Amino acid sequence: RKEVEQDPGPFNVPEGATVAFNCTYSNSASQSFFWYRQDCRKEPKLLMSVYSSGNEDGRFTAQLNRASQYISLLIRDSKLSDSATYLCVVNTVYNTNAGKSTFGDGTTLTVKP
Amino acid sequence: DAGVTQSPTHLIKTRGQHVTLRCSPISGHKSVSWYQQVLGQGPQFIFQYYEKEERGRGNFPDRFSARQFPNYSSELNVNALLLGDSALYLCASSFKTSYEQYFGPGTRLTVT
Numbered sequence A: 001r002k003e004v005e006q007d008p009g010p011f012n013v014p015e016g017a018t019v020a021f022n023c024t025y026s027n028s029a030s031q032s033f034f035w036y037r038q039d040c041r042k043e044p045k046l047l048m049s050v051y052s053s054g055n056e057d058g059r060f061t062a063q064l065n066r067a068s069q070y071i072s073l074l075i076r077d078s079k080l081s082d083s084a085t086y087l088c089v090v091n092t093v094y095n096t097n098a099g100k101s102t103f104g105d106g107t108t109l110t111v112k113p
Numbered sequence B: 001d002a003g004v005t006q007s008p009t010h011l012i013k014t015r016g017q018h019v020t021l022r023c024s025p026i027s028g029h030k031s032v033s034w035y036q037q038v039l040g041q042g043p044q045f046i047f048q049y050y051e052k053e054e055r056g057r058g059n060f061p062d063r064f065s066a067r068q069f070p071n072y073s074s075e076l077n078v079n080a081l082l083l084g085d086s087a088l089y090l091c092a093s094s095f096k097t098s099y100e101q102y103f104g105p106g107t108r109l110t111v112t
Helices: none
Strands: A004-006 A011-014 A019-025 A032-038 A045-050 A055-057 A060-065 A070-075 A084-095 A098-103 A107-112 B005-007 B010-013 B019-024 B031-037 B044-050 B053-057 B064-068 B074-078 B087-094 B107-111
Touching: A004 A084, A011 A019, A019 A084, A019 A107, A032 A060, A032 A070, A045 A055, A045 A060, A070 A084, A098 B031, A098 B044, B005 B087, B010 B019, B019 B031, B019 B087, B019 B107, B031 B074, B044 B064, B044 B074, B074 B087
Parallel strands: A011 A107, A098 B053, B010 B107
Antiparallel strands: A004 A019, A019 A070, A032 A045, A032 A084, A055 A060, A060 A070, A084 A098, A084 A107, B005 B019, B019 B074, B031 B044, B031 B087, B044 B053, B064 B074, B087 B107
16 A cells, blocks of 8 residues: 555546545654645646645645545636646654655646636 | 756666766755656655755665765765666755755656
8 A cells, every 4th residue: 555645536627616636644643744736747846735724725725634644635716727737745754854755646637628 | 046956957878877966955945855756656755865964765776875965955876777767856955854845847867
């Protein structure tokens, strides 16, 4: 079983739709969580951090459920420009300034006119 | 402000050769991590360095090594290249471990 698992996708949605992605992680000691987007053949770009209290940035909402060990990303009013691969990232810190980041394999979103 | 930079952008090597990839972090960032990404998968963690010391290592063979310099730039070295090492190699910097990371554009390595 992978340490971080994401919905395999692909998700094909019309403009204006609401779409949700889920991500589960296996290491209960994980401490910080992020969503990145990656366009084809480009580097991942930070979309948002994920907090236990949930956080929102415009059309994007991220939530963390530590008890169930999953993270979610909700995109409202999808735009054509939202088409990308969305990567879930889980950070585990072993001790001061030592740790690793584990990425999911990503979920591909295509928003169609 | 300059983001994370990596060099070279593309590289073609033959099996058995050695390669060195370079990364300069965002000014003020002391942590640099290296990742390998193959098509269809998420980035796989190779190394994390903080204050010039290795602080984390992924499940990669000893052919992979890295170091961080006093100016916080970093090099990733891969010896005895295999065809399976063909991938996009990404460098990311962060202020500290567990903080958000910012990626460079990557080095696309092809091993023939």
